[in-house]
Amino acid sequence: MTILISVYSMFGNTKRLADAMADALRKNATVNVVPFEKMTAADFAQANLIIVGSATQAFGIPPQVQPILKKLPMGSINGTPCATYDTAIKMVPFRYLTAAKKLTKELQRLGGTTIDTPMSFFVKGKKGPLLDGEIERAQVWASTLLSFTR
Numbered sequence: 001m002t003i004l005i006s007v008y009s010m011f012g013n014t015k016r017l018a019d020a021m022a023d024a025l026r027k028n029a030t031v032n033v034v035p036f037e038k039m040t041a042a043d044f045a046q047a048n049l050i051i052v053g054s055a056t057q058a059f060g061i062p063p064q065v066q067p068i069l070k071k072l073p074m075g076s077i078n079g080t081p082c083a084t085y086d087t088a089i090k091m092v093p094f095r096y097l098t099a100a101k102k103l104t105k106e107l108q109r110l111g112g113t114t115i116d117t118p119m120s121f122f123v124k125g126k127k128g129p130l131l132d133g134e135i136e137r138a139q140v141w142a143s144t145l146l147s148f149t150r
Contacts, residue, residue, distance in 0.1 A: 001029040001149065004047035008036035008065050010055040013128040014087045017121055018053055020135045021142035028146055036065060041076040049149050050082040050112060051142065052103050056089075056120075059097035061106075069106045077112035081149050083119070085138070090122040090131070115148035116141075 003025055009015035022031040034043055036054065044050060054065055061069075084107065086099035100118030108114060119141055121134045 008054040011127040017138045024139035053085040054099040056099040075111040077110040081115045082112035085119040
């Protein structure tokens, strides 16, 4: 099994989560962590599972991510199981306004099959660091995604 983790990280927190997830998943699969800005449709073609993560900015996807998603051809994921995550400040009234939900819609537009609800991992303040326990929580979450792909 080959897993693609594509990540856009503004302050390094989202990338730390991607690396931690990759470490947890490498016990059962080949994992490629690709920076979002270098991701291509060819990266998707090789994957049996796609995980996409981004920082949340202005309650959504950062503006640097939008053009990359728009240039990918519709159907380029072609039914591949996928899941999304983001990093966000834990603000109860706005907990549903994060990048992961919007990333999920974009992956569905590209033909991906969503296998789990979008996941948020929390940082302290705008630049982080990650809250205690978030690395471990990300590893557990990523490991559970394997059960959806078999």
